[in-house]
Structures are given as structure tokens and as C-alpha cells.
Amino acid sequence: MIDRLLSGDRPNSRPLALVLIVIALALAFAPFLFPGTKSLDTAARICIFIVLVASYDLLLGYTGIVSFAHTMFFGIGAYGVALSLSALGASFTAILVGVLGGTAVAGALALAIGLFSLRVKAIFFAMVTLAVASAFAVLVSQLSTITGGEDGLTYRIPRVLTPAFKLLDMRILDVRIDGRLLAYYLVFVSALVLFLGLLRIVNSPFGRTLKAVRDNAFRAEAIGYRVIWYRTAATVLSACVAALAGALLAIWIRYTGPATTLSMEIMIDILLMVVIGGMGTMYGAMIGATLFILAQTYLQSLMGAAEHATGMLPLIPDLVAPERWLMWLGVLFIVSVYFFPDGVVGRLRSRG
Amino acid sequence: MTREDPAGQAPPVEPPVLETRDLTIRFGGHVAVDHVSCAFQRGTLTAIVGPNGAGKTTYFNLISGQLKASAGEVRLNGETITRLSVAERCTRGIGRAFQLTNLFPSLTVRENVRLVVQARANRGFDLFSRADSHVELTERADHVLSEVNLLQKRELAVSALPHGDQRKLEVALMIALGPQVLMFDEPTAGMSVDEVPVILDLIRDLKRDRDRTILLVEHKMDVIRSLADRIIVLHNGELVADGDPGEVMRSAIVQEAYLGKAPEPAPKPGAEETAHG
Numbered sequence: 001m002i003d004r005l006l007s008g009d010r011p012n013s014r015p016l017a018l019v020l021i022v023i024a025l026a027l028a029f030a031p032f033l034f035p036g037t038k039s040l041d042t043a044a045r046i047c048i049f050i051v052l053v054a055s056y057d058l059l060l061g062y063t064g065i066v067s068f069a070h071t072m073f074f075g076i077g078a079y080g081v082a083l084s085l086s087a088l089g090a091s092f093t094a095i096l097v098g099v100l101g102g103t104a105v106a107g108a109l110a111l112a113i114g115l116f117s118l119r120v121k122a123i124f125f126a127m128v129t130l131a132v133a134s135a136f137a138v139l140v141s142q143l144s145t146i147t148g149g150e151d152g153l154t155y156r157i158p159r160v161l162t163p164a165f166k167l168l169d170m171r172i173l174d175v176r177i178d179g180r181l182l183a184y185y186l187v188f189v190s191a192l193v194l195f196l197g198l199l200r201i202v203n204s205p206f207g208r209t210l211k212a213v214r215d216n217a218f219r220a221e222a223i224g225y226r227v228i229w230y231r232t233a234a235t236v237l238s239a240c241v242a243a244l245a246g247a248l249l250a251i252w253i254r255y256t257g258p259a260t261t262l263s264m265e266i267m268i269d270i271l272l273m274v275v276i277g278g279m280g281t282m283y284g285a286m287i288g289a290t291l292f293i294l295a296q297t298y299l300q301s302l303m304g305a306a307e308h309a310t311g312m313l314p315l316i317p318d319l320v321a322p323e324r325w326l327m328w329l330g331v332l333f334i335v336s337v338y339f340f341p342d343g344v345v346g347r348l349r350s351r352g
Numbered sequence: 353m354t355r356e357d358p359a360g361q362a363p364p365v366e367p368p369v370l371e372t373r374d375l376t377i378r379f380g381g382h383v384a385v386d387h388v389s390c391a392f393q394r395g396t397l398t399a400i401v402g403p404n405g406a407g408k409t410t411y412f413n414l415i416s417g418q419l420k421a422s423a424g425e426v427r428l429n430g431e432t433i434t435r436l437s438v439a440e441r442c443t444r445g446i447g448r449a450f451q452l453t454n455l456f457p458s459l460t461v462r463e464n465v466r467l468v469v470q471a472r473a474n475r476g477f478d479l480f481s482r483a484d485s486h487v488e489l490t491e492r493a494d495h496v497l498s499e500v501n502l503l504q505k506r507e508l509a510v511s512a513l514p515h516g517d518q519r520k521l522e523v524a525l526m527i528a529l530g531p532q533v534l535m536f537d538e539p540t541a542g543m544s545v546d547e548v549p550v551i552l553d554l555i556r557d558l559k560r561d562r563d564r565t566i567l568l569v570e571h572k573m574d575v576i577r578s579l580a581d582r583i584i585v586l587h588n589g590e591l592v593a594d595g596d597p598g599e600v601m602r603s604a605i606v607q608e609a610y611l612g613k614a615p616e617p618a619p620k621p622g623a624e625e626t627a628h629g
Binding site: 008200201203204205206207208211212215216219220221222223224225226227229230233 | 475477484
């Protein structure tokens with residue numbers, strides 16, 4: 001059963017399996033294990049970023065394509081839902097229209113970029129995606145009558161998914177069974193299905209072909225695979241999944257703006273998550289996204305506590321002051337890339 | 353060559369499988385392959401010889417499509433394929449083995465062969481089934497691996513394989529592909545003397561299947577003598593000799609253009625020559 005869900009792609013390492021099970025269970029029961037608005041929000045973001053990072057891994061880790069347009073596709077999905085909810089009102093029909101529209105636009109744009117520029121050398125493709133993504137971000141911030149510009153869009157979502165909606169009048173483990181909980185499980189289940197879907201794709205004959213293209217595109221072509229079609233298909237698939245992740249984010253935070261979906265910072269975060277987790281493994285996305293989002297969310301408060309605790313000592317309180325959290329995040333990355341060049345997954349697998 | 357010759361002796365009734373007509377490629381001012389017209393019949397093995405830089409590998413690249421011809425055409429079964437991509441030519445039946453090992457290094461030996469089997473079965477765009485559920489593809493790959501005696505090493509990554517085994521795997525990919533036209537570019541290059549016969553036996557087996565047309569670039573005279581039905585000689589990109597092996601090797605132009613370059617072997621038919629890279 002589990003083997004079928006994972007498409008036969010076992011973690012192949014006891015510690016890795018353990019870590020993955022802990023993450024999956026923690027996310028599955030997050031509302032009950034970690035009550036509170038902030039922790040639930042963190043859990044939902046982790047779910048969304050696992051999908052986003054996994055879809056990027058399909059491109060970078062499995063096909064060997066470097067793209068800087070992944071946040072653009074993420075943003076297209078988010079804006080699809082945001083625009084549709086703003087225009088059509090808070091209904092599930094609006095969500096459906098937004099999801100389908102956003103995904104279709106993302107797929108079509110990826111197809112165009114792929115066919116036009118995947119023939120050229122990898123570095124040019126990276127540059128083209130960078131240019132298109134920057135142009136798109138500028139466009140979104142300029143077309144403020146439609147997109148809300150830099151302020152973004154705030155909209156209502158169906159009442160069933162808001163805290164105002166009570167599903168049951170009772171509490172389970174002291175947690176209110178409300179619309180917010182439903183929204184979390186919508187995000188969780190969608191993310192789970194998308195992740196398992198990606199896992200299936202990378203273990204399909206198509207996924208094996210992508211690895212061949214990554215390893216030796218020249219030879220893949222010489223045994224009869226049209227490399228350009230495979231690269232383009234991977235780009236389109238990965239863009240569609242990124243758009244779906246964007247749609248989930250739009251539903252979850254009820255706001256869509258350039259800073260939450262389109263910024264280059266998020267693109268770099270995605271890259272780091274893939275590399276830290278381990279490229280070309282899919283499971284790396286789970287670990288990378290979890291570690292990164294936890295650090296991003298809790299490092300500051302952790303450091304605040306450390307500053308208080310070390311208040312008596314010289315120098316140390318200054319070093320661990322909360323406003324230096326970015327520096328420590330940087331140190332963490334350097335250390336992790338140095339000690340885990342194949343990512344956390346690669347490291348755990350090589351240990352057995 | 354396709355013209356019927358009613359008065360001819362031993363008429364080649366069958367049209368050639370592969371044919372190049374005035375095939376030419378220029379790199380700037382340098383003409384690497386210069387109006388080479390040649391036809392290859394079904395069931396034959398043709399050795400292509402010539403000194404380094406004569407254009408042998410370039411000629412192969414033009415036929416398999418890695419390079420685009422400046423002029424002239426390549427025809428397969430009477431149809432021109434000059435404008436087709438590498439993958440399309442491969443699908444139509446042109447298989448190419450490479451001189452420098454050119455495999456999928458991070459994948460296993462079995463996966464390398466399985467990918468070729470999968471390409472041939474046209475399953476590359478199957479997104480939603482599990483690759484390991486296609487048992488028939490894996491079995492076919494294992495069958496090919498047992499033919500080249502690599503079955504025990506099937507789970508090794510190619511990058512961990514010794515050079516000789518990588519050359520064997522290269523031939524295995526060709527067996528798995530099973531194309532109409534097979535091109536081998538120095539299949540025994542860099543192999544130890546005792547490993548060479550293994551590769552030659554594999555090529556001989558492929559030749560025994562009379563449907564195939566094999567082209568072989570090779571430097572080792574003993575290899576050519578034991579396998580080739582015909583030799584063509586390229587020199588400075590031009591086709592300078594073509595014919596029966598014994599005849600071509602005795603011709604003055606080969607003595608000068610090709611064998612003159614390797615001074616040690618006196619080209620007496622039947623003389624013992626050791627393998628050298």
C-alpha cells in the first residue's frame with residue numbers, strides 16, 4: 001500500500017524514513033499538536049512550499065534545467081485565484097475558475113518559453129526565465145487597476161473556510177472544529193496529492209527519460225528521445241504544479257501580492273530549499289521546505305530568548321540579538337551546504 | 353548506385369539501405385567531408401578507414417544527424433533524411449555507437465539499456481505508470497545484458513564501471529536499439545588486447561543477422577580483415593578508394609594515405625598484427 005503510494009520510490013534509509021514520517025505526521029495532525037494561529041499558519045506554509053519546491057526539483061534535480069521563473073508561475077496561480085475571487089465573489093466556483101485559469105496560463109506561458117528557449121544553452125535559458133520573470137513582476141506592479149499593484153489584492157474566501165464557520169459545536173483536544181481547520185486540511189490534502197503525483201511522475205517512464213536527459217542530453221537524443229520535447233514537458237508540468245501551489249497560498253492567506261508570490265527572494269528561497277534538502281530526490285523538498293520555513297519563522301524568537309538568557313555575558317547577547325537572524329540563517333546554509341553537499345537526503349542515504 | 357545495370361555482373365537488385373549523395377560539410381574554409389557519394393547494401397559490413405582527421409567521424413555525424421550537411425543528402429531506404437533531427441533518424445533506423453564513451457553515467461547499467469528499450473517501445477511520454485511496472489522492458493534489457501555478459505553488474509552505476517565494460521555496454525545499447533543501420537566508431541578503442549575479441553564477436557553476431565547494414569570506423573587492420581566485406585577510404589574528406597578489402601589494402605593510395613601513416617605493419621594479408629589504439 002505504502003509502496004504503491006510512493007510509486008516504489010522508497011526513502012532507502014532508516015533515518016531518512018524516520019524524518020519523513022515525523023514531518024508527515026506532524027503536518028497531518030498540526031492543528032491538534034501545535035494549536036495556535038501562528039503554528040497552523042507555519043504548517044500550511046510548509047505544505048505549500050513542499051509542493052512548490054518539489055515541482056522545482058522536477059525541473060532542476062531531475063531534468064537539469066535552471067529556471068528563475070518558478071515564482072512567476074507560483075504567482076500566476078495565486079493571482080488566478082485572487083482575481084477570480086475578487087471578481088466573482090467568495091464561492092467555490094470562483095476558486096475553481098481561478099485555479100483552472102491560473103494553471104492554464106502558467107502552462108501556456110511555460111510552453112512558450114520552453115519552445116522558444118530550451119533549444120539554446122542552459123545558461124541562456126536561465127537568463128530568458130530571469131528576464132521574463134522580472135518583466136512579469138514589473139507588469140503586475142504596474143497594472144494596479146487589475147492586480148492592486150504593490151499593495152496586492154485582499155479578498156473574501158467561501159465562509160466554509162473561515163474561522164467564522166463552525167463545523168461542529170464541540171472541541172476535539174481543545175481545538176475548535178471550524179472553517180480554518182477545514183481550510184488547513186484542504187491545503188494539506190491538496191499538497192499531499194500533488195506531492196505523491198510528482199513522486200509518481202518522476203518514477204514513471206517519463207521521469208526516467210528526464211534523468212537520461214539530465215545525465216547526457218546528447219546521447220538521449222541519439223537513442224531516439226526528442227530532448228526538446230521532454231525538457232518542454234517538464235517545464236510545463238513544473239509550472240502547472242507551481243501554479244497550483246500558488247492557488248493554495250492564495251486561498252490560505254486570503255491575500256495575494258508581489259511580495260508573497262513574485263519576489264526574487266522567494267525564488268532564492270526555493271533554490272536553497274532544493275539544495276539543502278537534496279536535488280533530484282523529491283523527499284529533499286519535504287526536508288528542505290520544513291527546515292527552511294521553521295528557521296524563517298522561529299529563528300528570530302529563538303534568538304530573542306537566547307539574548308535574554310545570555311544577558312550577563314559579554315558580546316554574546318549582541319551576536320544572538322533577534323535582528324541578526326538573517327546572518328545566522330546564512331551561517332546555517334553555509335554549514336549545511338558544506339557538510340551536506342548532496343543535501344540532507346543524500347547525506348542520510350549514504351549513511352544507510 | 354541505384355541505377356540498374358542490365359549488362360552488369362552480379363547485379364545489385366536491391367536498392368541500398370543507406371546512401372549519401374555528394375555529402376559535404378564545411379567548417380569555415382575547411383571542407384571536412386567533401387562530396388562523398390556512397391551506398392551501403394543490406395547485410396554488409398563496411399569499414400571506413402583513413403588517417404586521423406580524414407573526416408570519418410564527421411561522416412558518421414552527418415549520417416546520424418549530429419552535424420547538418422552544408423550540401424548533399426543522406427538517404428535511408430530511398431527517402432531523404434537530411435533535414436531530420438538526430439532522434440527522428442534514430443527512430444527511422446539509424447543507430448550510432450560513439451568513439452568516446454557516451455553513456456548515462458549516474459544511472460545503473462541496467463537503466464542505460466532499459467532506456468534504449470523504452471525509447472524503442474515508444475514509452476517515453478508515459479507519465480503516470482510506474483517505470484518498474486513495465487516488466488517486459490526490464491526483461492528485454494536484462495536479456496541484452498546477458499548477451500554482453502554484464503548481467504551481474506546491472507545494478508552498478510555506469511561511472512563505476514571499468515573502461516572495457518563501458519565499451520561492452522555501448523555495444524549493448526546498439527543491440528537493444530536493434531536499428532537497420534549500425535555505425536560503430538572505433539568500438540575497441542582503449543580496450544586491452546584480451547577484451548577486443550569479445551567486442552568483435554558481438555559485432556559479428558550483429559552482422560550475422562542479414563538485415564543489418566553495419567558501418568565501422570576502425571584503425572586495427574586485423575579487426576578490419578576479420579569483419580569487413582568492403583572498405584572505403586577517406587582522405588582529407590574525400591572518398592579515395594572503395595572496394596573489396598584485399599584489393600583496397602593493396603592499392604597504392606591506401607599504402608600512401610593510410611598505412612603510410614602507421615609505419616610498422618607491412619600490409620601483407622594474413623600477417624599477424626597486434627592491437628594498438
